[in-house]
Amino acid sequence: MMDKGALFGKYEVGRLLGCGAFAKVYYARNIKNGQGVAIKVINKKKIVGTNLMSNIKREISILGRLRHPNIVRLYEVLACKTKIYFVMEFAKGGELFAKVAKGRFSEELSRKYFQQLISAVGYCHSRGVYHRDLKPENLLVDENGNLKVTDFGLSAVNDQIRPDDGLLHTLCGTPAYVAPEILTKKGYDGAKIDVWSCGIILYVLTAGYLPFNDPNLMAMYKKIYKGEFKCPKWMSSDLKRFLGRLLDTNPKTRITIDEIIRDPWFKKGGLFKEKGPEFEFSFYHDCYCEGMDDKFYFVKPDHDEEDEASSSSSSLNAFDLIAFSSGLDLSGLFNGSLNPIVDGEKFISASPADKIIESITEAANSADVKVCKRKEFIVDLEGPNGNFVARVEINQLTDDLVVVEVKKKGGDSDHYNNIWKKKLKPKLADLVYDSELHPAGEIGAPENSSDQVSVE
Template identity: 45%
Template sequence: MAAAAADGKKGGVLQGRYEMGRVLGHGNFGRVHVARDLRTGQSVAVKVVAKEKVVRAGMAEQIKREIAVMKRVSHPNIVELHEVMATRSKIYLALELVRGGELFARIVRSGRVKEDVARLYFRQLISAVDFCHARGVYHRDLKPENLLLDEAGNLKVVDFGLSALADHARADGLLHTLCGTPGYAAPEVLLDKGYDGAKADLWSCGVILYVLLAGSLPFQDDNIVTMYKKVQRGDYRCPPWLSTDARRLIPRLLDPNPATRITVAELVEMPWFKKTSIARPVSVEPPVDPARAKEAGDKDEPETMNAFHLISLSEGFDLSPLFEGRSSAGRREGGMLFATREPARGVVSRLEDVAARGGGQMRVTKSGAGGVRFEGAGRGGPKGRLAVAAEIFTVAPSVLVVDVKKDGGDTLEYRSFCSEHLRPALQDIVWAADPPASVALAV
């Protein structure tokens, strides 16, 4: 992790890269500056975090988790993390600068928004959330305060401090940490009996949509216990000015039963979501429908990997040194990270063959552009069925990096699968193992 050469004060220069400007705001553990990237001239936001305050508050793991998650999710509607730097006393996060302020401030200032505008914001929100879920990331604190607007009016999701990864789930496959913001948290989260992170996020998206269209929260009461009871019952009323299609969609999102709550695949087919808007033009890509992605087959192209993604995949990218703690062992749990000159189509074909033959007839699905996921049949062990995810990234012309890791099930079973089936089947296409160093030299 690069050390910073300045203290993050106005006029100082960090690592010879960022000229620090005025303070944009203050948080519990530091401040946020506008800064200029001296290499590109681009304006960025630099978040300065005081280590001592973070450690004293017991929030070190939360900061590390936020960084780990943000380097995993690069999407037009998610604030981008450019770089991480650290000194003995501070951590510096160089982030995409979003100048339009919070969506919350816009609602407070103007009240409810027209349905066409709400639809544009909501489509962008769902696109970002679906992207996160496809990569095993659950935000868990979606609310208008954590949605920013850029200068063009496009929505950007921010603040992944309470997020969770799929491998944080317990043996029952559910998350159990009670977190979120009252009024936006799903009823199953409040019950504290375990919850599906994706379904909990969709509930929060439903509350945000209601706030956009109604200008107020659906569940309100001065007594917090009474408010929670309303959430559990789904006790709210849609205002009379909502369109018929909006009235049909909101109850599907604010369904207190997560088992029957709408999924993203169902959501994108709802008439309200699909309706053509007449508001300002914004390019919004719809969420990936897994069934359609599977039909697309080899037309999917691998995601392009930038230098930060490449470094983050290496074994050396351990966030523990940010707080001078012990390194977390076994991050890869016996998985594979390798470079190859094999075309993406050939890599996918090899992986599918492993799943069909060596993996005991595992079920194969696409997991986004350039990704494959395969899952074992039957009930599986105490931790569920074994699932393996492989992501393929383009790092240079004719050079790919393949990241294979456990996505579910027992770690010992996963290691056995890798050593007995996966590694032997792929060994002849591996150009460089543990590629971040070797690929960096090659390209």
């Protein structure tokens, strides 16, 4: 059940769209602009101690860097003490799986969806992202009949590739869609296994059933490993040939994305019809830049010191709130490492910015540290003889909360530890916001938020 009211004062939550073991997805409406969205609600208590924590971190990280018309967009992430809310693009048409379950598609319609799928997958690969769980259940359709790739919880990025062999090694995916090289457990190329899964999807769309299927899992794996499948008689010869290249059991000779977009079967109609010869190059490289919202990203772009000093609060959002929210530590997403000297320290405060600066100034004066105010919410701290230089930057997170970030700007690490950690930081303890002391309805969270969207 769900109480009436607005989630975080921003969304009116409506009907249940789907549910799983750890999350439920609801339809909601943005109160400000009336836009329909899907909100995935994750119960933090149920995922603590499971490998799903890393999946959630990965999905947030990956979706934060992707902007493509055929990838479901993550608008923002909200959080309270017990739950995480993914506010996502709503695909009114539902799962592609539900549509193909009613009967196979024509080659023309299958080609349209496949072109959009390859556009999205190629875009991901160009940014070092490999989905690793492509299947019709993870493909949605919007109100205009356009495909949307979703569910990046099992995705991988270039950082996960082993330097010794240049391959990924984590075993994942859905049995009927996994590539044969995954079964060998010797490592695999993320781009190659995505292409294989795309081949399975194309076969399902045009045949109406799986190419490799058996009630016995091991028997099915043997068919996949050997590449034993037959195309139905209604498929065209060009499609049969194309599927043979997609479902090549040898990853070294399997067709690549660049080769796919030049294949005769693939190029018929659809996306190439109106774009002309230059579209082959731009097919998945930066094919969607208009309307990008930079403030969404939780990783700030590189900038010089002056840009850093004038950065605004718009560069922070609820990703930071999740990082500090009890029960699920996502701080690794924001700091890149856990070295407070190199990457700085952050804490959330419910105190006004001027009160925070006043407290920092008092603490600094008692430690013989000079305070230099550079901008309205940025101060530099300098110790005797320049052996300690740090910057304190205050950014508005919500109407009631701010993020205070402290970074070492000069001097040596010993003096930084001695002055900041031992003399200044302890005197600022009262400024730190403690979510355990504030019920969900008080600061930065909706009233009765633990019950507003129930995850059982």
